[in-house]
Amino acid sequence: MAPDTHCCSRADLRRRLPVLAWLPNYSLRWLRMDVIAGLSVGLTVIPQALAYAEVAGLPPQGSCWTSSPALSLKASHPLPASQLALDRSRVGDAILGLVCMVLLLVLKLMREHIPPPHPEMPLGVKFSRGLVWTVTTARNALVVSFAALIAYAFEVTGSHPFILTGKIAQGLPPVRMPPFSVTTDNKTISFSEMVQDMGVGLAVVPLMGLLETIAVAKSFASQNNYRIDANQELLAIGLTNVLGSLVSSYPVTGSFGRTAVNAQTGVCTPAGGLVTGVLVLLSLDYLTLLFYYIPKSALAAVIIMAVAPLFDVKIFRRLWLVQRLDLLPLCVTFLLSFWEIQYGILAGTLVSLLILLHSVARPKTQVSEGQILVLQPASGLHFPAVDALREAMTKRALEASPPRSAVLECTHVSNIDYTVILGLGELLEDFQKKGVTLAFVGLQVPVLRTLLAADLKGFQYFTTLEEAEKSLQQEPGTQPYSIREDTAPEHRSSLLKSPSGP
Structure with a gap:
């Protein structure tokens, strides 16, 4: 070697x-x-x-x-x-x-x-x-x-x-080696007591x-x-x-x-x-x-x-013009640093983390209104975002008069976890109860393999948005391309064995 x-x-x-x-x-x-x-x-x-x-x-x-x-x-x-x-x-x-x-x-x-x-x-x-x-x-x-x-x-x-x-x-x-015990007031404090x-x-x-x-x-x-x-x-x-x-x-x-x-x-x-x-x-x-x-x-x-000279006053104007939300951790850090610089850095870090979590839980979504609702998350789909997605789908599609079918465009979704799978399963059940369809488009192979392995009831997917819209607009009784009982085991097996690449 x-x-x-x-x-x-x-x-x-x-x-x-x-x-x-x-x-x-x-x-x-x-x-x-x-x-x-x-x-x-x-x-x-x-x-x-x-x-x-x-x-x-x-x-x-x-x-x-x-x-x-x-x-x-x-x-x-x-x-x-x-x-x-x-x-x-x-x-x-x-x-x-x-x-x-x-x-x-x-x-x-x-x-x-x-x-x-x-x-x-x-x-x-x-x-x-x-x-x-x-x-x-x-x-x-x-x-x-x-x-x-x-x-x-x-x-x-x-x-x-x-x-x-x-x-x-x-x-x-x-x-010399640092002491691992000290004696004060005729009392010996051990290392474990120091740590406590x-x-x-x-x-x-x-x-x-x-x-x-x-x-x-x-x-x-x-x-x-x-x-x-x-x-x-x-x-x-x-x-x-x-x-x-x-x-x-x-x-x-x-x-x-x-x-x-x-x-x-x-x-x-x-x-x-x-x-x-x-x-x-x-x-x-x-x-x-x-x-x-x-x-x-x-x-x-x-x-x-x-x-x-390290204090850059212009940063406030630049952030206001470019990304106003970033002013929040900046101001929190700046103000708390007058109290203790450690508290300022820690508070600014926590605020930045909360902003990051908010963007994960409330991802930006492109919405296309029409006979069929199309939602496309602009970023990944993680467990904090499931509730927001379900709320948006319910309000725009299921609570409409009459209820309408919807398409979830998942081009930007590269991976999902178990909580997301459970949320999507509940969302599919909600659509079925209303007598409409929720279809998936643009699924990457790893995500598609995961959803097929979950065996979600009513799960349907299409290669392109045009195929999904054409199928969902067909007359009642015509089923869109989905995993039917006669083809599902064979198709699912081939996908589960396929490589993880696209």
């Missing part, structure tokens, strides 16, 4: 290990962009993680350890809007945050208006352009550093107008993490014209959480905010994450004092300005 050439091929390795795709072609231009992006993200990782740890009421060092492995995705999640409280706002933080947002906006506009380089550009102009480009590209790191210097100056004078990041524990986390205490959160937390990760990936993929491999995203998030458990980190997901910072600073390859990881590792051991003075308001400004 020839070996499987597709197993562990070079293409599979490049897909599962993307470093094999970008590292051989790595350039110095990419290195400059990745370093700037890595530093910019790194300067927001630790203070942001500490802020989320404070909100969650968890030890701050765990959130820092989450960001430290170079293999990890950017972890914790955007700060929920429910944490915003105007009654607890501080004037100093509000002013500093607004100033930082203005500076970030000005630097962003400057970068967008930098003239493109050309060979005839003088050396001095090239140098000035490069300096402006570097400053505007690294604007997040510069603004955070600027805010930290201002905060330090106020702290030296004894004034405390800003909420600072504060102290964090130094040192790297020990690598987590309850539904054991399933909800991973589900929300996966949904958020895929949402982040799809958002930036659509903006930057590339496709994502959902399986690879799930593999990465799973591997990262397994490795993170060895260093006592928090659960890891994708992050809208940090991904936006990473993208807006011009990252070219995943090497930017390596720079971030190195910076975090160094800061955990040597630079914690420098991060002490970073105001949380400056960090909030960086995140707001990075995430704001």
Whole structure:
């Protein structure tokens, strides 16, 4: 037997290990962009993680350890809007945050208006352009550093107008197996008790993490014209959480905010994450004092300005013109995300599922009125749609005066289940009680074979609609083409033995 050439091929390795795709072609231009992006993200990782740890009421060092492995995705999640409280706002933080947002906006506009380089550009102009480009590209790191210097100056004078990041524990986390039991208050909690205490959160937390990760990936993929491999995203998030458990980190997901910072600073390859990881590792051991003075308001400004461009206002008008029903899950997700982003994603998913189920239960049907009623479902016929089909047939054909025969055009029906068969059988009985006929047209071979095997009383089918209408319009007593007692066994046997193809 020839070996499987597709197993562990070079293409599979490049897909599962993307470093094999970008590292051989790595350039110095990419290195400059990745370093700037890595530093910019790194300067927001630790203070942001500490802020989320404070909100969650968890030890701050765990959130820092989450960001430290170079293999990890950017972890914790955007700060929920429910944490915003105007009654607890501080004037100093509000002013500093607004100033930082203005500076970030000005630097962003400057970068967008930098003239493109050309060979005839003088050396001095090239140098000035490069300096402006570097400053505007690294604007997040510069603004955070600027805010930290201002905060330090106020702290030296004894004034405390800003909420600072504060102290964090130094040192790297020990690598060890996660504990499967803990002792608190002289009581040992076993692993099974931990699982019971987590309850539904054991399933909800991973589900929300996966949904958020895929949402982040799809958002930036659509903006930057590339496709994502959902399986690879799930593999990465799973591997990262397994490795993170060895260093006592928090659960890891994708992050809208940090991904936006990473993208807006011009990252070219995943090497930017390596720079971030190195910076975090160094800061955990040597630079914690420098991060002490970073105001949380400056960090909030960086995140707001990075995430704001992701909000596409035009999508509302496009959906209104193209598919208005899609506005429903969009608005539900948007509004509930102000409460908790996880609830917003889950609610939007459920609404989309309900819309999908509604389309299955109420398929669009083309109706041709006349002496004979013709109904053609525009999509497949599944069990939720049987009641709607029966209702339409009853109202249009059986409750008419006088009752009339009908044809069910099944060209778009590729398969049916047992519930559909039962519903069609009851519908055939209803037609027989009224003394009229229900015929089937355009049955695909697998569907026809299933209906013949069900041996429905009064089942009749035709190859074309013209044949059905001609037969049903004949004088009373003339039977249309159907499975009669003398030919049914033979004909049914040949169909049941035929191949499944059309």
